[in-house]
Amino acid sequence: MSWFILVLSGAFEAVWATALGKSEGFSKTLPTIVFFLALIISMAGLAVAMRGLPVGTAYAVWVGIGAVLTIAFAMVTGSESVSALKIALLVGIVGCVIGLKVLH
Structure with missing residues (x-):
């Protein structure tokens, strides 16, 4: 359950950063x-997940x-440019997140 809450609170981090x-x-x-609102939800979720x-x-x-x-989101909405290198780097971050989950 901690991982689910953590992923959800990470999504709310994206909401508050964009807002x-x-x-x-x-x-x-x-x-x-x-x-x-998103900041409160995101931080509360992070705190709960850290238990x-x-x-x-x-x-x-x-x-x-x-x-x-x-x-x-910024790439999809056109406020940030898209490039193969950026996408590869984002995939790398996702891979690291998955790696942390697997190692835990």
Whole structure:
């Protein structure tokens, strides 16, 4: 269950990171609200997941999932360029996350 919560909270990290960018320094109301809600959910999930997982592993997986999803969303929406190298590097991050799960 800790891994499921961790993956979900990593996805919410991508939500809050994206909303933070769209809030334009907290000057836009809806993205600011989404940022704070997703931040609370993401951090709470990380805290719960850390009850059953080592801190270093949990944090690395959480950051990895959040980073990959944030960049993937930006690529899909056109706000970040797509390249074979970027995709290969993202696949590498996913591979590392899977490796941490397998080793745990």
